[in-house]
Structure formats: structure tokens, C-alpha cells
Amino acid sequence: MRRIARLPLVMLSLLAVATCAWATGESEVRGTIGAVNPGATVIGVLGTPVHIGPGTEIENDDGPIPASALATGQFVEVDGTWTGTQLNADRIRVEDPDESKVKGVINAINLAERRVRIDGVDVQVTPQTQFRFQGQAVPFESFAVGQRAEATGNWAAPRLIARELERHDGPAGPPPPGGEVSRRGPIQAINPARPSITVSGEVFVVVPETVILDNDNRPIPFGALQAGALVQAEGLRSAANAAEVIARRIKLEDGPEIELRGVIQSIVLDPPSMMIAGQLFLISPQTMLLDDENRPIPLASFAPGDFVQAEGHPTPGGAILARKIKKEDGPGNANEIERRGPITSIDASAHIIVVGMTPFRVTPQTELLGRGNLPIPFSEFRVGDLVEAEGFRAQNGEIIARKIKRENPDHQSVIEGRIQAVDASAETIVIQGVTIRVTDATRLFKPSGEPAVFADLTIGSRAVARGRFQPDGSLLASEVRLLPPPPPHHDRVAGIIRVNDPATQVLVIDETTVQVTPETRLLDVVGRPTSFEAFRVGRRAAAIGDFDDAGVLIALQVRLLDSLGEGGEGRRVRFAGVVTAVNASELAFVVERDPRDSRPFDLAVRVLTDEETEFEFRRGGGPATFDDIAVGVVVEVQGAFQPGGPVLATEVKIGHPLPPPGPEVEVHGSIEAIDLGARTLAVRGILFRVTPQTVIEGRHDNPLTLEDLRVGDFVEAKGTRTGPNTADARRIELEDRHEPPRGEHIVRFAGSIEAIPDDATLIVAGRTVHVTASTEIEAFDSIPLTFADLDAGEPVGVAGILLADGSVRARHIRQEIAIISAVDADARVITVNDLDVSVPASAEIKLPGNVAGSFADLTVGQTIRLEAHLDGAQIVADEIRILSPMVVTGIDGYEPLQLQFIDGRAVVTMGRQQAAVGFVYDSDTPAEIHPGSVAVLSMLISSNQPNPALVPQFRVRIGTQNFMRASYITVNPVGSQSITAGLTPKVYRVALNAPADAAAGNPLSNGLYFSFDAFDFEVQPGEPPVSFTIHAIDIDTVPLAEVQTGEVLASWDFAGSSQGWTYETVTSSVFTQPRPFLGDHSIGLAAADDWTFGFWTRIESGLSIAPGTLLRLRATMTSPGDDSARLPMVRVRLADRHFEQIGELLVTPNGPSPSLPNATTQTYDLYYQWPTYAPVMDELVLNFDLINLSSNGAPDVPVNLENVSLETVQFAP
The missing domain is CATH 2.40.50.320 (Copper binding periplasmic protein CusF)
Incomplete structure (x- = not known):
């Protein structure tokens, strides 16, 4: 027996089977043959499988050639039709192997490796390559993405080695030198050797002072820029080279986004790209690649034939720079087309609307909708409108629109910079080359926030404009705000304070000496004036000033920094604290450290919000708004640093305000600091003042003094609160943190919060938990929480004191x-x-x-x-x-199981007030289960119910993931009740043959699942909940050759009679009866209606089956049905006479037809082990069942049971 896996827990997740849609329609692929199968019936071109059929025409320059002449490395042009994931070739033409040409649009350029991609074909440039434009020699650097070019040379798989590269168009020459230059457009080329980008024909050179930002204004490195990305670039014309611009600022922008759903036709790994439904998508390091559950996956996880949703921005060459590519379950008809983007053209006479680059023909049946889903006429649509279009491809290739819906445009765009031009008559200004239109509705503000007028907008002033882009490229401004002039430049350092010398007023920040003078402004973390002493060694600070000749920074300002570090890096952060200030006009607030937080760190962050920020109340309070932010409330913030230090919040969770200072405080924790001079000590963030009346005791009630205590000692401190984080100590008792106080029992357990009866009580795993003012509550990452942050259903760990009534007074609660x-x-x-x-x-x-x-x-x-x-x-x-990532699923109408983790075990609890059912599935199962072997599942299970009669029915199952076959045992609290689960763990074992029709020698392709189910259909009101604990799970595999047959207990071949098998059914308003029949050498059942159930059964008496005996019931079946999908389910069963344990093998029409009964005899094995802890079994019940839950109009399809044998077997050790 070979052990495949040993798992102490079970994973509960229902396997989702993704389906692929299939691409159809004519297509052309040009590229190098990467592979040829031995029969030359399939070749691979650019990662695309090309099928060669009898009618495929294959030729080269000399005429027709056979398929056998095709070879790896040849460059071919393929015309054909997509079917599934392959291209069925109508015609294949082999290009001249000595001299080939590639002509098209440049998709990408790699100047460092001297490579260019033309219409998806890689072209390698060498020192011998000639570069031409209009017959004249030009440098390679003059080629740019989006230009049309032609490469001539020889093929060396997988790319063309260019002898000549000719450009057919190019950007205009540079304007004369001098002045500021601003361009907005896609990046046409990137030169990493001399860091620069080309935008709208201008070469912007990146220098150390260049600021590069993403579309959320977060700094990014030069390497993050990708060809095709839409940017706003600005700088000064170089005096040394008028063809270059010294870039001051480069910012990524969101252009009109294209959304497409379709099948991946081919994938190129270097440089990465995908051909999706005939559209080329370029993949950059910033492209989000996601599975169907929005989890990040690598490019290698995608394959031709996958149905995906792709989003991105178009590049000048027609390719799309992908922002996101996500796997999806494809629609049933791959001719369906969906596009989301701006209308780029309208042909009213032809009734055609072009979305992005896709034309949709509008017919009288097309549904045209405006905002609010209200019908609108064709004439209402305008170029530039953002729409979502759905349609299908007709036989003539046209896309017929089913629906075109005009959507609300994306949120407003922001343009910031110097005003370059002002037209008072037209009321327009120009910022960064963009024309800003000012109307009566535009709000104008001065830097102070006071209202401004158009005359205040002058050339050279800095301003920020918000609004929406119009079809002509201008920005219709909703607001223009003048900005103050930038401050004069000073030097700046930031880091950890290493030295604080009050005598000389010198700080050392990291390795920089900072001199503080009487003119230096000293500020705390929120910008309030503070003293030199506040800059303690170990804290973080930033200093601004000027270096003198000795390298000392003469500080104009020194400010403490919080423990989150410096902003401006685009880092994502999460923190919690108390709101200390709110600025409603700027939608901003300040968060400082919660005084109850015992951790030694600083926190004071200015938090910005915008229309994308999500607000919500903790503890299921629902959505919130910025107006719910108030001074004193506790918040949890997630977001990203912005330039200058603030955090732009993506999510804000709002709790309750801090409780006001109270008269009494009690905390347990380690001493964090002791000040003998001030007679204070800090415990869990509260500073206790020791007075002559304070009682300090040791572990054995021996009196102590403050001098006897040490930092790190664990104490219980009680006193009278004098402020939010100060108190006068009444009693301090030294404790052993590993031992409970005298007379108290510490308990620790984990489980889900089942209920929150009031503001100081939780129900966790069936226990009542009392929460006091001294209870520590924290998230998994040690961020302090409040009681209001806890939600029903959350898994938590609890440590506390067990009280006489069985409840727990919590000392510590932690999200788990x-x-x-x-x-x-x-x-x-x-x-x-x-x-x-x-x-x-x-x-x-x-x-x-x-x-x-x-x-x-x-x-x-x-x-x-x-x-x-x-x-x-x-x-x-x-x-x-x-x-084990565990979840619980159930069935509508039944109470679900409750799941907990306690001491490394899975605990499943079911309520007894109503019937309950729950399933436990595993989708991360062993793959090395081969045909011709037996998979054996063993579960070690106990129950908290000492009375066997009160233990619900439960079931252990193993099966194939497509539910083709499943084997399981059901345990009932009947008969001797010796088999059902009790306080002592018992082993329950079930086995399943790997289907013999799986590919020989290969692992079972769709894997296995295993499960634990529980049912209770005879509950009594008021009965306590019952829990099952799954202590361990084993999965073993046994080759069939090692299954040793022992004694044949009985066999039946049904020659001339049923041989004691009788037909029975269940009287029910739900199920109808199948038709039984008796053949010459078989018994059978047939279902003609939906919801049919009946069975043949036999009771075999006079047996003496010892505990631990392994039985195998082998059944052979046939069926004349020719449609496997319309066959009913069949089942063979074994049970002891009391039905304490029932073994079942279920066969369903969900898998490949060879697995089901057909004209060829199929053999099915049911393994059944009589438990070692059971008494001797003297009688067995055998069943052959037919279950039809949906016949789909099937005819009277019979299933014949031809032979049954019952024998003992053993698995060889």
C-alpha cells in the first residue's frame, strides 16, 4: 500500500469546473512553424495548433507540396477557420526560406537587444542590417512603435534575421529648440540605454530630477514605463540637442479603455502578448493576469482556447496595451461579441456605430439605451460617448448589434501644471498642452481657497483643472484651482534618530548630522510645535535645511515621522487609530495612535479620500460616508501613500468613539517602560503613576517596590484613570505570564463568533465570553481593535479565565x-x-x-x-x-453545519433544533491515482455526544471530481449503536477503484474529492448541539494487483430466475416506480419518468463476518442505451441487517460514456469494511438501485445487472 497523503484536516470547497467557449470564423496566421506532429496532421505556428485536413492546400513558390515537406523553422502563411482551440487550415503557403519579408505595423521595439516585432513577428537586427526611410539611410533608433515597416532577411527560428529594415512612415522632425514642451499620447518607443521615451514624435530624456508617476499620482521607476502606455510628458527643449526634451514630469494616464471577451487564439511569451478574438493584446509587467476568481496567476497559466475578458488601451499600431486579462467561463456561442469603450465613429447612413475599433451594425431589432436604461434613438449617440455594445457575428462577417447602452463617463480627469496660454474671448486656458474650457458652471478658486475670476488665470501660474474630456480632446472644466508657487529648494534628510545631544542641539538622523538653531521649527508627527526632547533616539524624523561646507544640515524644520514610514512611494499600508482632526472641505482627516495600543510606535497620518474611497461601519453596520468621520472615533484605514506623505484611502472602516476616561482601569501585560524619577511605569500603553498609597506585590504576595520591577515583567495593574492613557496606580501585582492567578483556570480555544448578545458579551464555539475594559482585542497583524470591530461569523481565538458557570472572562481575543x-x-x-x-x-x-x-x-x-x-x-x-482552507456548503431548507478549528483539528457542529445537512469537499487532492488502482480514504472521527442514540447520521465519501463515481459509507445510530461516533475516536474507511477508462499509465486527470456529511432528520426540540471532530485523514493507493481475493461468500448469475432477489420500491408522492424486468441471465430496472426510484434487494443470512473483514461486492452491468447523458443513476449497496453502516457505490451520467453501463459489460467494485469495533455480523442486505432525477424526456432506458459476487479481500501490506 502506498501512502498518497496524510491530512489532519479536511478542506471544504466545492470544485468549480470551468468551461471553455470556442472561437469560430475565418482567420490568418503568419509565423514560424514551431512543431510538427509525426503524421504532419497538426503543426504549431506562433503557439497556435493548425490542423491539416484532406482539403488543405499546401504550396511554396514552386507549386503544391505534400504535408510531409513541412518542417520546424519554416515561415508559413496559414488561412483557415477557427474551431475550438485550433485553426483548421484551408491553405498553407511556405515562404522562400532564403529570403523572406515581413510587412506591417511595428508592435514593439527592444533597443537594448536590437529586436523589433512587426505584426506579431519577431525581427532580429544585426550590425549588417541596413535601415532606410524614403530611400535614405537612417538609424535604428528612428523606428518607433506604431510605424509601418518592412523587414527582409532569412529565417532562423523563431525569428527573422533582418538584412534590411525599411520604414514607410515616421514622425515629423523636432520643432526648433527653446521653451517648454508638453505632449500627451502613447509611448511610441523606449530607449533604456539612454533613458528616454518617444511621445508624439518627441524624445523625452529622463534625468535624475525627472518625476515619473502612475495614473494614481504614485511615483514609479523608469522601468515601469511600457511601449503603448498613454502618458502626459512635459519638459524643456534641450539646448545641446534640439531633437530632445529634458523631461521634468512623465505621468501615466487613462485613455479610452477597450474591453473585449473572447477566446485566446495564440500566446507569445517573448515579448509577451496574446491574440484574443483576432485582436493583439500587448502584456506588460503592469498587466493584471487573473484567474476566474480574481486571483493573480502567471502568463503560463493561460492557454490557447481559454475564454478571457481583456481590458486595455489602444496603441497607434492597432494593438491594445492590456491593463487586465481575466479567465472567464465562456458564453455558449463564441460568435457573441461584447465591447465597452468610446464611440470612435458613427455612419448614420449605414447605421453603423464603431466602438473602439469594432463596427456594430444597428438594426430595427437593436436595443438602444441611454442612462437609466431608457430607450433613446440612434441620433442621440455622439462620437466620444462611452457605451457598452453587445452583438453577434453574422455569416457575412458583420457584427449585428443586439444592444448598445450609453453609460456614465468615467470619473473626472485632472490636469495639473503651469498655464501655458490664455484666451479670454474663448475663455480657455492651456495646461500641459490640453485646452481647458471654462464656462459659467466652472468653479474658480485662488490658492487660499477664496473664489477667483477668469482674469486671475494668468500665463505662468500653476493650476489644477478637473473635468471631463470632450470628443475634440479638450477638457470641459468643472473646477480650476490656482496653486501657490513652489517653495524654494532646500536639502532634506529622513530616517531614524541615532543621536540626540541637548547640550549642542544636534541630532544625527541615520548618518547625517543635523544642527538645530533657535530659528528651527520643531514639529511633532501632526505638525504641532514640540520640544527638542521629543526627538528621542530610535524615533523617525525628517529635517529640511541647507548643508554647510562641513556637511552639516542647518535645519529650518525638523519633524517627527510616524512608524508607517515616509510617503511618496506608492506603498500600500493598513493602520488603525483614533481620528483627531477632520477637514470636510478637503475630504481629509488625521488619524493618531489609539492610546489603548500598547505597542511602542508613533502614528499620525493625514488621510485623503475621494469618490473611489469605500466607507463602512464595523460589526455589520452597513455602508457609511465621509460625514460619519468624527473626532474621537476609531477607524481602520487601507490605502496608498501619496507624494508628500498623506495616505489616499481606498477603504475606511468606522468603529465607535473611544470611551471617555473612567474612574477605574485594570490591565494585564508586560511593563514597557519604568521612570524611577517620575515614579511611573507603562503597561499596555497606559502610564501608571506610583504613589505612596500604591500596593506592589510579588508572585507570592511578598511586598515589592517600584525599584524591584523590571521592563518586561508581566503584571496586573489596577488604578484610577486620570486621562485617556494615564492613571494613578492602586495595586500592581507581579504575575507569571505562564501561570494563571491563584484559584483561576486559564482556558484557550478558537471558533466562530456565533452571536453578540450585547456590548460586552460574545458567544464563541457555544461558550459565553465576557469582554471587559481590560480585554485585549487585536487583528491577526496585531493592530488593536475594539469590541465594535468584532462581527458575527468571524473566527477568533480566545484566552481567558474560566468562571464557575462555565463562561469565560476574556483576557485576549484575536482575529485568527x-x-x-x-x-x-x-x-x-x-x-x-x-x-x-x-x-x-x-x-x-x-x-x-x-x-x-x-x-x-x-x-x-x-x-x-x-x-x-x-x-x-x-x-x-x-x-x-x-x-486546510475550509468552507461549508449546504442545501436550501437545511441548517448549515458550523465549522471551527481547535488544536489543529476540524470540528463540525450541527444544531439540533431542526434538520441539518452540510458537505465537506476537497479539491486539492492527490493526482497520482492511476487506473488499475484503488484509492482508500480513512477518517478518524469522534463526537461530543456520549449517548449513541443522540448522534446524528453522518457519511464519509470519496469520488471523482466530476461525480462520475462515488463510494461512501453511511453511519446510523441504530441497532447495537456500536458503530456510530462517540467520545473515543473511531476509524471510518471507504475505497474507490480509479476508473479503468482513464488514459493508461496517466494519473486520473480530474482528481478525487473526499467529504464528510452530517444529517439529522429525527431531532427533538431542546436537544443540545452535536459536534463531530475530524482528527485525521489518510488517503492511500493500492494497485489492483495487490488486492488479494479470499473466500467467495456468495454469487448470483440470474440464470433463469432472480435467485432470491426481490423488487421493492418506496411509496412516495415524490418518486414514481421504475419498471423491473427479469432476463435470461440478468435482472434489471428501467426509468421512463423523472424522479424515479426503485431497487432489487436480497438478504443474505447465515453469515459470520468477523470485525475488520474487508468485503468486495462486484457487480457487472450492461445497458442498450446509446446516449450516456440520458442514462439514470445506478447504485449498489451493502448494509448490516440493522443498517448501522451502509456501503454504497454510485454511478452517474456525468463522466465519459465508457464509465457507464453500455452494450459492453462494465464491472463495478464496492469495498465495504466491517469495523474492528463492531460485533460479528451474521446477516447482510444487498441492493441494486435505480435513481432517475431528470430523464430529459429519455425513453425507457433499461440497466441490466448480469452478475453479482460477494467475497472477502485483503490489501497486501
Whole structure:
């Protein structure tokens, strides 16, 4: 027996089977043959499988050639029709192998590697390549993306080695030198050797002072720029070379976005691109590649034939620079076309609307809708309107529109910069080359925020304009705000304070000496004046000033920084704190450290919000708005740093205000600081003042003094609160953090929050948990939370004192669960809940069952329990426990099971007030199950119910993922009740033959699932909940050759009679009866109606089956039905006479037809082990069932049972 897997927990997730849509329609592929199958019936061209049929014409310059003449490395042109994931070739032409030409649009250029891609074909440039434009020699650097070009040369798979590269068009020459230059458009070329980009024919040279921003105004490196990306570039014309512009600022922008759904026809890995429904999509490092559940995946996870949704921006050459490509379940008809984007042209006479680059013909049946889904006429549409169009491709190739809907345009665009021109008569200004139209509705503001008039807008002033782009490229402004002039330039340093010398007023920040003078402004983290003493060693600070000749920074200003670090880097952060200031006019607020937070860090962040920010209340309070932000409330913020330090929030969760200072405070925790001079100590962020009346005791009630205490000692501190984070200590007791106080019992457990009865009570895993003012509540990443942050259904861990009534007074509550969404093995960083967590080598990683693991065991999608701490702005993992990612699914009308994790085990609880059902599926199962072997599933299960009669029915199952076959045992609390689960764990085992029709020698392609189900159809009101604990799961595989046959207990061949088998059915208003019949050597059943159920059965008596005996019921079946999808389900069953344990093998019409009963005899094996803890079995019940839940109008399809044998077997050790 070979062990495939040993799992201490079970994963509960229903397998989703994605379907692929198929592309159709004529197409042309040109490229190099990458592979030829032995029969020359399929060749690979640019990653596309091309099928060669009897009617395929194959030729070269000399005439027709046979398919056998095709070879790897040849360049071919293929015409054909898409069917599924392959192209059926009508014609294949082999180009001259000695001299070939590629002509088309330049899609990409790699100046460093001297390569260019023309219409998807890679062209390699060499030192011997001649470059020409209009008959004249030109440099290679003059070629740009979007130009038309022709390459001539020889093929060396997989690219063309160019002898000559000729440009057929090109940008205009540069304007005369001098003055500011601003261009908006796609990047035509990138030169990494001399960092520069070409935009609208202008070469912008990137220097160290160049600011490069993404479309959210976050700084990005030069390497993040990609050919085809839409940018706004500005700078000064170079005095040394009038053909170049020294770039001051380059900003990525959102252009008109194109959305397309279709089938991937081909994939090119270098440089990466996809051909999707006839459209070329270029893939950059910024392209989001997602699976059908929005999880990041690599390019290698995509394959020709996948149906995807692709979004991006068009480039001048006709390709689309992809922003996102996401796998989807394709529509039933791949001729369906969907586009979302701006209308680029309208032909009223032909009734054609072009969306992006796709023309849609409007017919009388086309549904034309405006905003609010109100019908509008054709004449209402305008060029530039943002629309969503749906249609289908007709036989003549036209796309017939089913629906065109005008949508609200995207949110307003922002243009910022110097005013370059002013036209008072037309009321327009120009910023960054964009014409800004000012109307009576435009709001104008001065830098101070006071209203302005158009005359205040002067050339050279800096301004920011908001509005919407119009079809003519101008911006219709809703607001223009003048900006103050930039401050004079000063030097700046930031980092950790290493030295604080009050005598000389000198700070050392990292390695820079900073001199503080009487004129220096000293500010705290929120910009309030503070003292030199506040700049303690270890804190972070930023200083602005001027360096003197000795390298000392003479500071004009020094400001403390919070522990999140410096902004301006586009870093995503998450933090929690208390709102201390609100600016409603700017939709901004300030968050500072929660005084209850015991961690030694600073926090004071200015938070910006916009129309994209999502607000919500904690604890299921629903959506919120900015107006719900108020001074004193606790918030949790997620967002990204902006230039200058503020954080732009993407999500804000709002809790309750901090409680007002109260008279009493009690905390348990480590001493964080002691000041003998001030007679104070800090515990969990509260500064306790020790007075002569303060009682300090040791672990054995021995009196102590403040001098006896040490930083790190664990104490219980009680006192009278004098402020939000100060108190006068009444009693301080030294405790052993590993031992409970005298007379108290500490308990620790985990589970889901089942209910929140009031503002101080939780129900967790059936236990009442009391939350007090001293209860510590925190998220998995140690961010402090409040009681209001806890939601019903959340999994939490609880530590506290067990009270006499069985409830728990909580000392510590911690959110337990996080899900890994990304893994960076090189950086040893994982992303959980949208946060990056560093995993150092010292972090302890545990697999399920408390088995030691490593970083290599961490994978995307895992559910983990994470212990971490903050190191500055970085979350650092201390311990990671990998849990089986478990979810529970159920059936409508039944109460679902409740799932918890306790001490590394899965605990499933069902309520007893009503019938309950739940399923546990595993989709991450072993793949090495080969045909000709048996998969054996063993579960170690216990129950918290000592009375067997009160344990519900449960079931253990194993089956193929397409539900083609499933084998399971059902356990009932009947008969001797010795088999059902109790307080002592018992092993339940079930086995399944891997289908013999799977490909020989290959693993079972669709894998296995295993499950645990629970039912209770005879519950009594008031009965307590029952829990099942799954202690461990084993999956083994046994070759059929190692299954040893023992004694044949009985066999039946039905020669001339049913041989004691009788037909029975169930009287029901739901099920009808199948038709039984008796053949010469068979018994059978046939279903003619939906919802049919009946069975042949036999009771075999006089047996003596010892505990632990493994039985095999082998049944052979046939059916004359020729449509496997219309066959009913069939089942063979074994049970003891009390039906304490029932073994079943179910065969369904969900898999390939060879797996189902057909004209050829099929053999089905049911394995059934009589438990070792059961008494001797003297009687067996055998069944052959037919279940038809949907016949789909099927005829009377019979299934024949031809032979049955019952024998003992053993699995060889």
C-alpha cells in the first residue's frame, strides 16, 4: 500500500469546473512553424495548433507540396477557420526560406537587444542590417512603435534575421529648440540605454530630477514605463540637442479603455502578448493576469482556447496595451461579441456605430439605451460617448448589434501644471498642452481657497483643472484651482534618530548630522510645535535645511515621522487609530495612535479620500460616508501613500468613539517602560503613576517596590484613570505570564463568533465570553481593535479565565484567519488580506497537525493563522500555521453545519433544533491515482455526544471530481449503536477503484474529492448541539494487483430466475416506480419518468463476518442505451441487517460514456469494511438501485445487472 497523503484536516470547497467557449470564423496566421506532429496532421505556428485536413492546400513558390515537406523553422502563411482551440487550415503557403519579408505595423521595439516585432513577428537586427526611410539611410533608433515597416532577411527560428529594415512612415522632425514642451499620447518607443521615451514624435530624456508617476499620482521607476502606455510628458527643449526634451514630469494616464471577451487564439511569451478574438493584446509587467476568481496567476497559466475578458488601451499600431486579462467561463456561442469603450465613429447612413475599433451594425431589432436604461434613438449617440455594445457575428462577417447602452463617463480627469496660454474671448486656458474650457458652471478658486475670476488665470501660474474630456480632446472644466508657487529648494534628510545631544542641539538622523538653531521649527508627527526632547533616539524624523561646507544640515524644520514610514512611494499600508482632526472641505482627516495600543510606535497620518474611497461601519453596520468621520472615533484605514506623505484611502472602516476616561482601569501585560524619577511605569500603553498609597506585590504576595520591577515583567495593574492613557496606580501585582492567578483556570480555544448578545458579551464555539475594559482585542497583524470591530461569523481565538458557570472572562481575543493571495519566494514575502508580510527565516511555520514546515509550503489560496508584529512600517511574521482552507456548503431548507478549528483539528457542529445537512469537499487532492488502482480514504472521527442514540447520521465519501463515481459509507445510530461516533475516536474507511477508462499509465486527470456529511432528520426540540471532530485523514493507493481475493461468500448469475432477489420500491408522492424486468441471465430496472426510484434487494443470512473483514461486492452491468447523458443513476449497496453502516457505490451520467453501463459489460467494485469495533455480523442486505432525477424526456432506458459476487479481500501490506 502506498501512502498518497496524510491530512489532519479536511478542506471544504466545492470544485468549480470551468468551461471553455470556442472561437469560430475565418482567420490568418503568419509565423514560424514551431512543431510538427509525426503524421504532419497538426503543426504549431506562433503557439497556435493548425490542423491539416484532406482539403488543405499546401504550396511554396514552386507549386503544391505534400504535408510531409513541412518542417520546424519554416515561415508559413496559414488561412483557415477557427474551431475550438485550433485553426483548421484551408491553405498553407511556405515562404522562400532564403529570403523572406515581413510587412506591417511595428508592435514593439527592444533597443537594448536590437529586436523589433512587426505584426506579431519577431525581427532580429544585426550590425549588417541596413535601415532606410524614403530611400535614405537612417538609424535604428528612428523606428518607433506604431510605424509601418518592412523587414527582409532569412529565417532562423523563431525569428527573422533582418538584412534590411525599411520604414514607410515616421514622425515629423523636432520643432526648433527653446521653451517648454508638453505632449500627451502613447509611448511610441523606449530607449533604456539612454533613458528616454518617444511621445508624439518627441524624445523625452529622463534625468535624475525627472518625476515619473502612475495614473494614481504614485511615483514609479523608469522601468515601469511600457511601449503603448498613454502618458502626459512635459519638459524643456534641450539646448545641446534640439531633437530632445529634458523631461521634468512623465505621468501615466487613462485613455479610452477597450474591453473585449473572447477566446485566446495564440500566446507569445517573448515579448509577451496574446491574440484574443483576432485582436493583439500587448502584456506588460503592469498587466493584471487573473484567474476566474480574481486571483493573480502567471502568463503560463493561460492557454490557447481559454475564454478571457481583456481590458486595455489602444496603441497607434492597432494593438491594445492590456491593463487586465481575466479567465472567464465562456458564453455558449463564441460568435457573441461584447465591447465597452468610446464611440470612435458613427455612419448614420449605414447605421453603423464603431466602438473602439469594432463596427456594430444597428438594426430595427437593436436595443438602444441611454442612462437609466431608457430607450433613446440612434441620433442621440455622439462620437466620444462611452457605451457598452453587445452583438453577434453574422455569416457575412458583420457584427449585428443586439444592444448598445450609453453609460456614465468615467470619473473626472485632472490636469495639473503651469498655464501655458490664455484666451479670454474663448475663455480657455492651456495646461500641459490640453485646452481647458471654462464656462459659467466652472468653479474658480485662488490658492487660499477664496473664489477667483477668469482674469486671475494668468500665463505662468500653476493650476489644477478637473473635468471631463470632450470628443475634440479638450477638457470641459468643472473646477480650476490656482496653486501657490513652489517653495524654494532646500536639502532634506529622513530616517531614524541615532543621536540626540541637548547640550549642542544636534541630532544625527541615520548618518547625517543635523544642527538645530533657535530659528528651527520643531514639529511633532501632526505638525504641532514640540520640544527638542521629543526627538528621542530610535524615533523617525525628517529635517529640511541647507548643508554647510562641513556637511552639516542647518535645519529650518525638523519633524517627527510616524512608524508607517515616509510617503511618496506608492506603498500600500493598513493602520488603525483614533481620528483627531477632520477637514470636510478637503475630504481629509488625521488619524493618531489609539492610546489603548500598547505597542511602542508613533502614528499620525493625514488621510485623503475621494469618490473611489469605500466607507463602512464595523460589526455589520452597513455602508457609511465621509460625514460619519468624527473626532474621537476609531477607524481602520487601507490605502496608498501619496507624494508628500498623506495616505489616499481606498477603504475606511468606522468603529465607535473611544470611551471617555473612567474612574477605574485594570490591565494585564508586560511593563514597557519604568521612570524611577517620575515614579511611573507603562503597561499596555497606559502610564501608571506610583504613589505612596500604591500596593506592589510579588508572585507570592511578598511586598515589592517600584525599584524591584523590571521592563518586561508581566503584571496586573489596577488604578484610577486620570486621562485617556494615564492613571494613578492602586495595586500592581507581579504575575507569571505562564501561570494563571491563584484559584483561576486559564482556558484557550478558537471558533466562530456565533452571536453578540450585547456590548460586552460574545458567544464563541457555544461558550459565553465576557469582554471587559481590560480585554485585549487585536487583528491577526496585531493592530488593536475594539469590541465594535468584532462581527458575527468571524473566527477568533480566545484566552481567558474560566468562571464557575462555565463562561469565560476574556483576557485576549484575536482575529485568527488570513488568506494568502500572493507569494514572493525571492523576497520571502507573502500577501494576506491585501497586506505584505515579511517572513524571516526565524519565523515558525507549522503545517496542519503541528508538523514543522518551511517557506516553500506557503502557497496562494491557503488559509493560515498568523502571529506577527510591526517593525516600523513592515509587518513581520513570528508564526504561521497553515490550516486546510475550509468552507461549508449546504442545501436550501437545511441548517448549515458550523465549522471551527481547535488544536489543529476540524470540528463540525450541527444544531439540533431542526434538520441539518452540510458537505465537506476537497479539491486539492492527490493526482497520482492511476487506473488499475484503488484509492482508500480513512477518517478518524469522534463526537461530543456520549449517548449513541443522540448522534446524528453522518457519511464519509470519496469520488471523482466530476461525480462520475462515488463510494461512501453511511453511519446510523441504530441497532447495537456500536458503530456510530462517540467520545473515543473511531476509524471510518471507504475505497474507490480509479476508473479503468482513464488514459493508461496517466494519473486520473480530474482528481478525487473526499467529504464528510452530517444529517439529522429525527431531532427533538431542546436537544443540545452535536459536534463531530475530524482528527485525521489518510488517503492511500493500492494497485489492483495487490488486492488479494479470499473466500467467495456468495454469487448470483440470474440464470433463469432472480435467485432470491426481490423488487421493492418506496411509496412516495415524490418518486414514481421504475419498471423491473427479469432476463435470461440478468435482472434489471428501467426509468421512463423523472424522479424515479426503485431497487432489487436480497438478504443474505447465515453469515459470520468477523470485525475488520474487508468485503468486495462486484457487480457487472450492461445497458442498450446509446446516449450516456440520458442514462439514470445506478447504485449498489451493502448494509448490516440493522443498517448501522451502509456501503454504497454510485454511478452517474456525468463522466465519459465508457464509465457507464453500455452494450459492453462494465464491472463495478464496492469495498465495504466491517469495523474492528463492531460485533460479528451474521446477516447482510444487498441492493441494486435505480435513481432517475431528470430523464430529459429519455425513453425507457433499461440497466441490466448480469452478475453479482460477494467475497472477502485483503490489501497486501
